[in-house]
Amino acid sequence: MEKEYNRFIRPGIIEGFAGPMMSGKTGRLLKRVDPLRWMHGKFSYIGFRPKIDNRDFRCRSSEDFIKWNYISNPEEIIYPSRDYDLIVIDEIQFLAAGIVEVILDLQKMGKNVIFAGLDLDFKGEPFGSMPELITIANEFEKLHSICTECGNPAYYTQRLINGKPAPYNSDIISIEGESEYEARCFKHHEVPGKV
Numbered sequence: 001m002e003k004e005y006n007r008f009i010r011p012g013i014i015e016g017f018a019g020p021m022m023s024g025k026t027g028r029l030l031k032r033v034d035p036l037r038w039m040h041g042k043f044s045y046i047g048f049r050p051k052i053d054n055r056d057f058r059c060r061s062s063e064d065f066i067k068w069n070y071i072s073n074p075e076e077i078i079y080p081s082r083d084y085d086l087i088v089i090d091e092i093q094f095l096a097a098g099i100v101e102v103i104l105d106l107q108k109m110g111k112n113v114i115f116a117g118l119d120l121d122f123k124g125e126p127f128g129s130m131p132e133l134i135t136i137a138n139e140f141e142k143l144h145s146i147c148t149e150c151g152n153p154a155y156y157t158q159r160l161i162n163g164k165p166a167p168y169n170s171d172i173i174s175i176e177g178e179s180e181y182e183a184r185c186f187k188h189h190e191v192p193g194k195v
């Protein structure tokens with residue numbers, strides 16, 4: 001039995017997952033929340049995701065049982081969270097810098113917070129507030145995927161535009177449908193123009 005299934009709700013504890021695309025981050029969030037579904041409403045949870053126009057960063061696979069609230073600003077998390085025990089935040093790398101303060105406020109409110117996000121952007125550089133979020137997390141786990149080129153553990157997100165590695169100077173968030181993403185190891189992570 002994995003320990004996630006025995007932890008349930010821990011007031012004031014911040015838990016985080018991070019990793020590249022296709023590393024199962026959302027799946028881990030759902031797995032963490034899943035046991036609460038069968039506890040007759042003893043514990044409550046609420047989920048948030050950033051509202052972004054460019055959805056191509058998102059893993060589309062999961063059939064979620066969490067009803068996600070799509071938000072534009074991290075401050076929108078606080079008010080609806082008052083009535084819940086567990087606050088779940090996915091794709092947290094897209095939220096503005098205020099998310100760090102919001103999570104610390106939730107902690108003061110005695111909430112158990114769980115977040116997941118991409119730790120690195122397609123350039124292999126820290127994504128948004130992830131460095132601070134990883135630091136304030138009481139528990140943190142870095143996930144990885146499998147390199148599409150060699151099958152070794154992949155810690156990086158490769159962005160492809162028309163099948164070619166995206167150059168370093170392209171936008172962090174691309175317009176929908178423009179780019180594809182693959183998980184890659186360090187050796188196969190290509191960013192033309194990166195010094």
Ligand SMILES: [Zn+2]
Nearest residue numbers: 147150185188
């Ligand atoms: Zn590789």
